[in-house]
Amino acid sequence: MFCCSYILLSDRWRCTLPFIVSSDIVKMAAAVTSRLTAAVCRQFQRVVTVSSHTQSQYAAQASSKFHSCQRRRMYDSWWFRSALNDRALHTSCVRKGLEDFFDLPENWGEQTVKSGAPWTAKQLRVKSNEDLHKLWYVFLKEKNMLLTLEQEAKRQRLPMPSPERLKKVERSIMRLDTVVKEREDSLRLLQTGQERGRPGEWRRNVFGKTFWYRFREHPIPWYLNSRYKRRRFFEPSHVAPYTRLSLEKYLRSKIRKETRENRNQKRLAAMFPKKTALASDH
Amino acid sequence: MRQISMRLTALLSMAAKAAFPHDYRYGTNRPWTIAAQRLNPPGKKRRKVFVEPIANEDWHVLRGDTVEILSGKDKGKQGKVAQVFRRRSWVILEGLNTHYRYIGRSGDYRGTYIASEAPLMLKDVTLIDPTDRKPTDIEWRYTEEGERVRVSVRTGRIIPKPVYQRRDGIIPQQWKDGPKDTSPEDTLQKTFTPSLKTLEEEVMEKMNIQEDRRPRKSYWY
Numbered sequence: 001m002f003c004c005s006y007i008l009l010s011d012r013w014r015c016t017l018p019f020i021v022s023s024d025i026v027k028m029a030a031a032v033t034s035r036l037t038a039a040v041c042r043q044f045q046r047v048v049t050v051s052s053h054t055q056s057q058y059a060a061q062a063s064s065k066f067h068s069c070q071r072r073r074m075y076d077s078w079w080f081r082s083a084l085n086d087r088a089l090h091t092s093c094v095r096k097g098l099e100d101f102f103d104l105p106e107n108w109g110e111q112t113v114k115s116g117a118p119w120t121a122k123q124l125r126v127k128s129n130e131d132l133h134k135l136w137y138v139f140l141k142e143k144n145m146l147l148t149l150e151q152e153a154k155r156q157r158l159p160m161p162s163p164e165r166l167k168k169v170e171r172s173i174m175r176l177d178t179v180v181k182e183r184e185d186s187l188r189l190l191q192t193g194q195e196r197g198r199p200g201e202w203r204r205n206v207f208g209k210t211f212w213y214r215f216r217e218h219p220i221p222w223y224l225n226s227r228y229k230r231r232r233f234f235e236p237s238h239v240a241p242y243t244r245l246s247l248e249k250y251l252r253s254k255i256r257k258e259t260r261e262n263r264n265q266k267r268l269a270a271m272f273p274k275k276t277a278l279a280s281d282h
Numbered sequence: 283m284r285q286i287s288m289r290l291t292a293l294l295s296m297a298a299k300a301a302f303p304h305d306y307r308y309g310t311n312r313p314w315t316i317a318a319q320r321l322n323p324p325g326k327k328r329r330k331v332f333v334e335p336i337a338n339e340d341w342h343v344l345r346g347d348t349v350e351i352l353s354g355k356d357k358g359k360q361g362k363v364a365q366v367f368r369r370r371s372w373v374i375l376e377g378l379n380t381h382y383r384y385i386g387r388s389g390d391y392r393g394t395y396i397a398s399e400a401p402l403m404l405k406d407v408t409l410i411d412p413t414d415r416k417p418t419d420i421e422w423r424y425t426e427e428g429e430r431v432r433v434s435v436r437t438g439r440i441i442p443k444p445v446y447q448r449r450d451g452i453i454p455q456q457w458k459d460g461p462k463d464t465s466p467e468d469t470l471q472k473t474f475t476p477s478l479k480t481l482e483e484e485v486m487e488k489m490n491i492q493e494d495r496r497p498r499k500s501y502w503y
Contacts, residue, residue, distance in 0.1 A: 104461060116463040128473040129481040130488050142462070164450075180481055187480060199502050215502040222503045265335075272334040 100141055101148045113161050118168035121175040129183075136176060143169045208235040208243035305330060308369060310401060333371050334405075342409065342420045342432055343373055346446030349407040350417040354379055360410060363444075364399070372401035413439050 107113050124132065146166045153160040188194055200214040213233070222228050235243065302313060307328045311318040322328075343349060343363060350360045361375035380397040387393035408417040411434045419435040432441045447453070459465055477484070486493065 114460050116457070116459065119469075123469050126470070126472040126474050128475065129479075129484040131473050133481065133485045184480060187478065191478070218501045218503065219498070221501050228503070268332060268335055271332055 101145055103145060103149065107161075111159075111161055113165065115162060115165045115168060119172040119175060121179055124176055124179045125182075132176060132180060136173070139169055139173045139176065143173065203233045204235055206232045206235060206239070208239050208246070307331065308367075310365075310367075310372075310374070331370065333369065336368070336371065336404075338368070339430075340422065341368060342422065343404060343407065344444055344446075346444030347441075348410050348444075349373070349375065350410055351375070351378060351402060351407055352417070353406050354402065360415075365401075367401065370401075371404040373404060373407055374399050374401050375407075409434075409441060411437055411439055412441065413437055 102108075103113070119135075124135075127135070143166070146169060150160050150163070150166065184197065188197060198214055200212055202210055203213040204210050218225060218228075300314060305327065306313070307322060309318060309321060311321065313322075343366060345363050345366050347363045348360055349363060351357055356378045359378055361378040363373055364376045365374040366372070367374075377397070377399065379400050379402055381400055382395060382397050384393035385396050409420050409432070410416065411418040414437070418437070420432050420441065421435055422430055423433045424430055425440070433439070434441060479487075
């Protein structure tokens with residue numbers, strides 16, 4: 001059962017720095033304490049990024065994350081801090097988001113990583129559309145992480161730890177897509193009666209073959225589309241005799257296949273006569 | 283867009299699947315291994331093997347069952363089924379019907395001498411009645427609850443389905459969820475309420491996305 005938990009803010013940072021600086025008041029307060037905190041934080045030049053947003057507010061949080069990243073500046077030596085510099089202690093610009101391309105740090109270097117069973121279509125069908133939408137992105141991020149891991153393992157010429165995780169995620173994604181397609185199909189059938197989402201029709205191509213032509217979206221009508229008018233959805237007169245011949249060929253091959261099947265079944269029945277329930281093979 | 287990406291993946295998977303001729307002789311080795319490639323190089327034709335056609339529901343020997351051998355070198359011995367090949371009606375038992383061979387030879391080193399099991403035909407094995415531990419004939423019958431079970435013809439005892447360990451070593455009853463696993467309660471919790479809205483419309487509502495643009499007139503042909 002897959003669910004990606006987002007990385008939480010580590011506790012040691014909570015008391016030292018104001019992380020997401022969003023107002024000037026906070027900045028002024030931080031300026032006062034900057035000299036005190038500088039000594040503490042001097043050794044911590046790099047900052048662990050955070051993506052601790054709850055699942056329902058990710059739109060709002062994403063925008064605030066973007067703004068706060070822009071406001072950061074590179075200050076790498078602490079003796080710039082003086083009363084003259086009344087700015088808050090800024091740390092290096094965090095490398096936000098890239099750690100989602102990698103596994104949890106405790107799994108780094110392991111030969112095998114435990115993973116649960118993939119989601120089944122039955123389990124996905126009881127979930128609401130919003131949950132499926134979120135799950136899609138969870139799966140996507142997990143798949144990206146595993147693909148990165150696979151590529152890195154190939155680069156290092158080492159075996160990838162637990163490659164079955166990739167298969168599980170891909171199957172989960174396919175099943176989710178199936179469930180969403182089912183819901184779309186049922187709604188469309190109910191409201192419009194259309195069986196297919198994309199319009200199309202049976203047409204004959206230039207070789208005389210009948211095929212399902214899938215429509216494409218165009219900005220101009222067909223009678224103004226010179227390239228479309230050049231396409232021939234009919235067979236020329238010299239090709240017409242061959243349609244009958246190819247139909248005959250197809251029917252002949254179908255009959256031959258059926259007779260071959262029947263002949264094989266007869267041969268097998270002769271080789272392995274069916275025993276009655278009373279006959280035992282002792 | 284989603285349809286295009288799904289078609290691409292289908293196409294790629296089709297290309298990745300290995301194609302075998304219709305008269306390929308499938309053996310105990312998986313077809314993609316080097317041993318199988320050595321036994322069945324492309325272009326090699328072997329005499330066709332005829333296998334008694336048994337429907338999947340009529341198959342009565344399962345992996346993990348204890349069966350007795352009726353003919354062959356180890357006649358009369360009982361063993362556990364390790365592998366089943368339905369397409370060729372083969373059954374491989376653990377440690378029985380073995381022949382010996384060297385494995386992993388290189389240069390002068392002759393390799394390790396190991397015992398490897400040969401497959402047995404389905405008609406040469408029978409299931410064992412748990413009551414008296416004797417070989418018996420099997421039939422598929424329905425219980426009063428409607429469950430389809432294997433029943434021994436001689437004594438009428440139900441033979442339970444064997445519990446076999448998964449190849450990855452996981453025991454479902456002792457599984458502990460990892461940090462990325464969803465708990466069973468969360469997975470089975472029902473959050474779906476059927477409505478006449480598409481997924482896109484519902485998600486836009488929840489995320490307060492206002493879409494005021496209207497699609498341009500387009501032509502489908």
